[in-house]
Amino acid sequence: MIVKMSKVEIVGPRPLLEETLSLVRQKGDLHIEPSAVGFVDDTHKRDIHSLLPDEKTLFEKIFLEQLEANLSALLTCLPTELIRESFLSPRPIIDTVSRTLDKHLTMCRTFLEKRDALQHDLAELSGYKTFLSSVSTMFDKTGLTPDLDYIGISLKDEKSVNILKEGLDCLADASCELFTVSGEGGAVVGLIAATKDISDDIRGLLSEKQMPEFAFPESLQKLPFVQKVEYLQKEILEKETALQAVNAELEKFAHRWGPLYRAALDWVREQLSIIQVSACSFETAMCFFIYGWMPAEKVASLHASLQKKFTGSVVLQEIDIRIEDLERVPVVLQNPEYFKPFENFTRLLPLPSYTSFDPTPFIGLFFPLFFGLILGDAGYGFMLLLIAIITTGVSRKKQLFHDAIKILKVCSLYAIIFGLIYGELFGNFGHNVLGIKPLFLDRQKNIIPMLYFAMAVGLAHITLGLAMGFVSALRRHTKKEALAKLLNIVFIFLTVALIITFFGFFPQLLKRPLLITILVLCPLLLFSGGLLAPLELLKNIGNIISYVRIMAIGLTSVLLANVANQLSGLTGDIVLGVIVGGFIHLIGIIIGVFSSSIHSLRLHYVEFFDKFIELGGRKYRPFSPSEKSDPENYMSEKKHHKQEQQVHSS
Amino acid sequence: MDKILIAFAAALAIGLPAIATAWAQSKIGAAGAGSLAEKPELSGTIIILVAIPETMVILGFVVAVIILLGG
Numbered sequence: 001m002i003v004k005m006s007k008v009e010i011v012g013p014r015p016l017l018e019e020t021l022s023l024v025r026q027k028g029d030l031h032i033e034p035s036a037v038g039f040v041d042d043t044h045k046r047d048i049h050s051l052l053p054d055e056k057t058l059f060e061k062i063f064l065e066q067l068e069a070n071l072s073a074l075l076t077c078l079p080t081e082l083i084r085e086s087f088l089s090p091r092p093i094i095d096t097v098s099r100t101l102d103k104h105l106t107m108c109r110t111f112l113e114k115r116d117a118l119q120h121d122l123a124e125l126s127g128y129k130t131f132l133s134s135v136s137t138m139f140d141k142t143g144l145t146p147d148l149d150y151i152g153i154s155l156k157d158e159k160s161v162n163i164l165k166e167g168l169d170c171l172a173d174a175s176c177e178l179f180t181v182s183g184e185g186g187a188v189v190g191l192i193a194a195t196k197d198i199s200d201d202i203r204g205l206l207s208e209k210q211m212p213e214f215a216f217p218e219s220l221q222k223l224p225f226v227q228k229v230e231y232l233q234k235e236i237l238e239k240e241t242a243l244q245a246v247n248a249e250l251e252k253f254a255h256r257w258g259p260l261y262r263a264a265l266d267w268v269r270e271q272l273s274i275i276q277v278s279a280c281s282f283e284t285a286m287c288f289f290i291y292g293w294m295p296a297e298k299v300a301s302l303h304a305s306l307q308k309k310f311t312g313s314v315v316l317q318e319i320d321i322r323i324e325d326l327e328r329v330p331v332v333l334q335n336p337e338y339f340k341p342f343e344n345f346t347r348l349l350p351l352p353s354y355t356s357f358d359p360t361p362f363i364g365l366f367f368p369l370f371f372g373l374i375l376g377d378a379g380y381g382f383m384l385l386l387i388a389i390i391t392t393g394v395s396r397k398k399q400l401f402h403d404a405i406k407i408l409k410v411c412s413l414y415a416i417i418f419g420l421i422y423g424e425l426f427g428n429f430g431h432n433v434l435g436i437k438p439l440f441l442d443r444q445k446n447i448i449p450m451l452y453f454a455m456a457v458g459l460a461h462i463t464l465g466l467a468m469g470f471v472s473a474l475r476r477h478t479k480k481e482a483l484a485k486l487l488n489i490v491f492i493f494l495t496v497a498l499i500i501t502f503f504g505f506f507p508q509l510l511k512r513p514l515l516i517t518i519l520v521l522c523p524l525l526l527f528s529g530g531l532l533a534p535l536e537l538l539k540n541i542g543n544i545i546s547y548v549r550i551m552a553i554g555l556t557s558v559l560l561a562n563v564a565n566q567l568s569g570l571t572g573d574i575v576l577g578v579i580v581g582g583f584i585h586l587i588g589i590i591i592g593v594f595s596s597s598i599h600s601l602r603l604h605y606v607e608f609f610d611k612f613i614e615l616g617g618r619k620y621r622p623f624s625p626s627e628k629s630d631p632e633n634y635m636s637e638k639k640h641h642k643q644e645q646q647v648h649s650s
Numbered sequence: 651m652d653k654i655l656i657a658f659a660a661a662l663a664i665g666l667p668a669i670a671t672a673w674a675q676s677k678i679g680a681a682g683a684g685s686l687a688e689k690p691e692l693s694g695t696i697i698i699l700v701a702i703p704e705t706m707v708i709l710g711f712v713v714a715v716i717i718l719l720g721g
Contacts, residue, residue: 348694448719546705548712602701605694
């Protein structure tokens with residue numbers, strides 16, 4: 001439903017403007033109108049003009065913008081999770097905050113630079129970590145002997161270890177030993193302990209076997225192997241300790257100062273938004289005016305709050321909405337819980353205009369109905385309901401998914417109901433095996449009655465759309481359009497009656513009066529709808545025929561289910577039959593859900609909404625702390641209205 | 651022979667609109683995908699535009715059913 005809106009004007013003495021805007025922001029219900037068009041009558045136009053900021057306000061704005069930039073920069077340096085709220089109100093201490101901010105920002109940036117440098121070093125050293133820990137384990141096992149030379153090596157796999165062992169056996173007999181430890185991803189870390197006289201030969205062997213010695217940083221090349229390992233281990237430990245210290249410092253700072261700076265940033269943003277929105281206010285010599293729109297049910301609450309705070313100095317007044325204002329009224333959609341998930345379909349379209357209708361309840365009512373009419377299989381419906389129930393718990397985290405599951409639940413219930421009406425349970429499986437009979441209509445055998453039924457559904461839906469269009473046109477006071485919609489309904493019924501008469505269901509005598517009525521009404525149709533009215537009428541009839549897709553797609557769905565049953569029967573084996581049948585039914589369910597949804601939506605978007613929904617409504621953007629009031633938007637809107645005003649006056 | 655002609659007529663009645671619909675949807679779909687990359691808010695309009703030619707094949711289906719059951 002489109003919420004009823006009120007056009008309001010807030011008036012008060014000029015010095016109370018900021019406090020009033022602060023209260024309005026806190027309440028968060030008023031969509032401030034940057035233009036006075038439609039609010040001020042011509043006699044008072046000269047006395048009221050846009051509020052221009054004075055020099056003090058401009059300086060304040062520049063100061064606050066700079067402060068906001070610095071505060072944002074500081075808070076991005078700090079850890080995101082702050083544990084407490086500030087105990088201090090930022091307003092009295094904002095000057096102190098601005099003085100300490102530069103110093104703290106420089107300090108935090110230094111911490112960050114230090115942390116980045118340490119993280120970079122540790123990332124480079126992380127390549128050695130696995131090797132060093134493996135080598136340390138081997139040192140612990142074997143013990144260090146100063147007479148021996150050690151060679152570190154990283155091997156691909158166990159196969160390479162065997163090749164190396166064979167090579168070492170041939171080369172040095174028993175004067176060297178290879179120790180290995182399994183590393184990450186199947187790799188092996190090896191350590192060769194050898195007497196110093198044969199260490200060069202071993203290096204030669206490694207080079208020959210293309211098994212390079214583990215590479216240490218170039219600066220450590222001159223050190224012996226054991227010292228290299230010790231040096232790197234010490235280096236890593238020192239850097240990790242330093243990183244922990246820097247993080248601890250940042251956390252300590254965030255704990256001490258973060259809440260205050262966060263509160264200061266919120267306050268600065270509030271002040272900036274008030275200054276920016278005050279540019280959308282108007283003034284006379286002594287008073288300010290704020291014009292805007294808000295939900296009618298919330299006017300009393302804002303009125304009471306203003307009365308309580310300003311004891312009658314600031315007044316809120318409701319103004320009558322005139323016909324020329326209707327295009328400018330912002331649109332808020334509000335629906336009961338059942339319809340809320342269907343708003344996702346409405347969001348695919350632009351907002352409806354204020355005088356039009358919210359499409360959501362119509363989609364909520366007819367989408368599941370059409371889905372059920374098309375899919376119409378109790379087995380498929382039951383499977384979908386089962387899937388929806390199972391995934392309900394999982395879907396809670398994501399709103400869109402949660403909404404989709406809610407819609408699926410409703411649609412699956414309709415599919416079960418129509419499945420029982422058509423007597424379908426996994427196609428003809430229910431009929432053949434369980435003896436289920438259709439409650440109302442077997443759509444496989446009654447193709448023509450089903451075709452008429454689908455067209456009857458279309459006739460009802462399109463007529464409803466045209467009737468809504470008639471009401472919508474009356475609301476907009478466009479009487480000609482309303483007459484055209486009404487005549488379209490009459491013409492459609494006359495045409496249908498004429499066709500039925502030709503088929504012999506109505507007495508043949510009716511032919512002539514029906515034809516005469518159509519001919520008599522033709523000039524009236526041309527008068528109300530213009531030269532394109534006959535084309536519009538043909539389009540409406542085409543739209544009704546378009547509902548035949550309900551029957552056509554439903555028929556393909558049931559035929560696919562029957563094919564699945566036949567194929568599973570042809571296998572001659574229960575297990576194989578269940579697998580084949582289950583697989584084809586699964587495809588049938590996927591195709592069924594997809595095509596039923598797409599075609600039901602299409603019937604709404606193309607055939608139904610076209611008759612009565614006027615798109616192009618204005619988005620409701622209340623001035624509130626939660627709404628990221630983008631000053632650019634306000635200012636661009638203001639510019640747009642100024643241009644509009646100029647065009648209007650010229 | 652009559653039956654063959656009737657079946658052929660029905661096949662033509664649904665086949666030709668189906669080809670026409672597919673061709674129209676391919677063109678609209680390609681252009682729509684391009685537009686969506688630039689302006690995602692146009693998704694509703696694009697769905698409508700892609701769905702419009704489908705009416706042809708539905709009308710073709712109705713004619714085919716009439717031919718088959720009438721013959």
